[in-house]
Amino acid sequence: MxxxxxxxxxxxxxxxxxxxxxxxxxxxxxxxxxxxxxxxxxxxxxxxxxxxxxxxxxxxxxxxxxxxxxxxxxxxxxxxxxxxxxxxxxxxxxxxxxxxxxxxxxxxxxxxxxxxxxxxxxxxxxxxxxxxxxxxxxxxxxxxxxxxxxxxxxxxxxxxxxxxxxxxxxxxxxxxxxxxxxxxxxxxxxxxxxxxxxxxxxxxxxxxxxxxxxxxxxxxxxxxxxxxxxxxxxxxxxxxxxxxxxxRQLGRKELTLHLDQALDDVPAALAGHDLALMEDGHALVYTYDVTQQEEGTGIAGLLADLEATGIRVKDLHTRQSSLEEIFVSLVRERA
Ligand SMILES: Nc1ncnc2c1ncn2[C@@H]1O[C@H](COP(=O)(O)OP(=O)(O)O)[C@@H](O)[C@H]1O
Ligand SMILES: [Mg+2]
CATH class of the missing domain: 3.40.50.300 (P-loop containing nucleotide triphosphate hydrolases)
Known part of the structure; x- marks a missing residue:
């Protein structure tokens, strides 16, 4: 048409x-x-x-x-x-x-x-x-x-x-x-x-x-x-x-690392990474920008630092935030 x-x-x-x-x-x-x-x-x-x-x-x-x-x-x-x-x-x-x-x-x-x-x-x-x-x-x-x-x-x-x-x-x-x-x-x-x-x-x-x-x-x-x-x-x-x-915000991704043993805090050795402790200390969530092609995602460095601290990871998964999630979280914030 x-x-x-x-x-x-x-x-x-x-x-x-x-x-x-x-x-x-x-x-x-x-x-x-x-x-x-x-x-x-x-x-x-x-x-x-x-x-x-x-x-x-x-x-x-x-x-x-x-x-x-x-x-x-x-x-x-x-x-x-x-x-x-x-x-x-x-x-x-x-x-x-x-x-x-x-x-x-x-x-x-x-x-x-x-x-x-x-x-x-x-x-x-x-x-x-x-x-x-x-x-x-x-x-x-x-x-x-x-x-x-x-x-x-x-x-x-x-x-x-x-x-x-x-x-x-x-x-x-x-x-x-x-x-x-x-x-x-x-x-x-x-x-x-x-x-x-x-x-x-x-x-x-x-x-x-x-x-x-x-x-x-x-x-x-x-x-x-x-x-x-x-x-x-x-x-x-x-x-x-x-x-x-x-x-660009949609370009943000999360990597969730499920831990063998719960942590009380994000270890000081990992302070250089954008990490949050979730699920009562059973998961570390790493947020990164998939649009940052040149600098890379920083995942390799994070995994190397994790290994050095001796923290054991049971499982991991990634997810991408969407406009829908931004929207839903806005709605929830205001509810
Ligand atoms: N004439 C009206 N008198 C009283 N409340 C109204 C009137 N028109 C709409 N509302 C209320 O205002 C709110 C917004 O309605 P509306 O603008 O139609 O929402 P939307 O288009 O986003 O679905 C709703 O809670 C609706 O019930
Ligand atoms: Mg309407």
Whole structure:
């Protein structure tokens, strides 16, 4: 599937510009400052969230169910009013300058909420009209073709498969040529093949200059898609990191040495190695960086020093930390 808003390659740059190609200004596309949301009834759903999203990036907001992902994007999109704090979209305050801010945004909601009896063409065209944009059948056609919905344009929504309905939601969100697209759990409950296709669509949109913010509770989705990852837990943004930096952390490995006899402390002779005593002194855990090709892992030196101390190793195994473990340990820390 190819996603191009223009049939002619030459015209592509113009289209990308109209879709919000990274502009010369360099200012963030989204600026969220000290957001709090306390729902009626007192539930504190967002706690002092500050975040900047750069133009043209894919940002993944990762968090378990109930963490506050939908609330955060609903506040940014102006659908839910913050209790305090502010949001700017392309420089427009999303309360005092609501219309301009909202016009920048396309939102693909978490829930499938389509009018069953409308046709694909009508529902997508209508979405554009909601933003007061003049009719532009050529743009609607490009969007539908890009999402492989063109053949289905006269179908009623109730005739479509779940995957097709999701595409329609994306098409609706793109109808008014937004500069930034929010996708709230775009692939929750979709099969693997469709998930791959959705990822491809998102990448192509980014290549067209659209800033993408997606929420997900699938770690591999964040890992696969994002330029940066924000982790939200219990309404707090606990981590915002370049994916590449997280990947370097993924490069850390652990070697666990199960000992014949328990130790009280890490022996002084081994102090030069990054060791921790675990399992009531029955295991030594050595952490090392697999990305340090030149200096080596240090395992050979460690084993030689161990031998010299006379400590007997019964068994050993290695494991690699993953984003999942980082995530799980963050969740546990906060629990
Ligand atoms: N309108 C509301 N009133 C009260 N609590 C709400 C409301 N909407 C969401 N919540 C609560 O806020 C928390 C975050 O919800 P949500 O943002 O939907 O989480 P996520 O999208 O990460 O799964 C949840 O505990 C949810 O029950
Ligand atoms: Mg949600």
């Amino acid at each position: 190819t996603l191009s808003f223009s049939q002619e390659p030459k015209a592509r740059a113009d289209t990308a510009a109209s879709l919000g190609q990274r502009t010369a200004t360099g200012s963030p596309m989204i600026q969220v400052a000290q957001l709090d949301k306390i729902f009626e009834g007192g539930f504190h759903a967002l706690k002092n969230v500050s975040l900047e999203i750069q133009r043209g990036e894919i940002f993944a907001l990762l968090g378990p169910n109930g963490a506050g992902k939908t609330t955060l994007i609903s506040v940014i999109c102006g659908l839910v009013r913050a209790s305090s704090g502010s949001v700017r979209v392309d420089g427009h305050d999303n309360v005092s300058d609501y219309r301009q801010a909202r016009a920048m945004i396309g939102l693909v909601p978490q829930e499938l909420t389509n009018e069953a009896f409308t046709t694909v063409w009508d529902t997508v065209s209508f979405s554009r009209g909601l933003f007061g944009k003049p009719k532009n059948p050529a743009h609607i056609e490009n969007v539908l073709r890009a999402l492989t919905l063109w053949e289905k344009r006269d179908n009623r929504l109730l005739q479509l498969s779940g995957g097709m309905k999701r595409r329609v939601l994306i098409a609706k969100a793109l109808a008014h040529e937004p500069k930034v697209l929010f996708l709230d759990e775009p692939t929750a409950g979709v099969d693997v093949e469709l998930r791959r296709e959705m990822w491809e669509v998102v990448r192509q949109l980014r290549d067209q200059g659209v800033t993408i913010i997606l929420t997900t509770h699938y770690i591999e989705e964040a890992e696969e898609m994002a330029d940066r990852i924000g982790v939200i837990l219990g309404g707090e943004l606990v981590l915002v990191e370049e994916k590449a930096a997280l990947m």
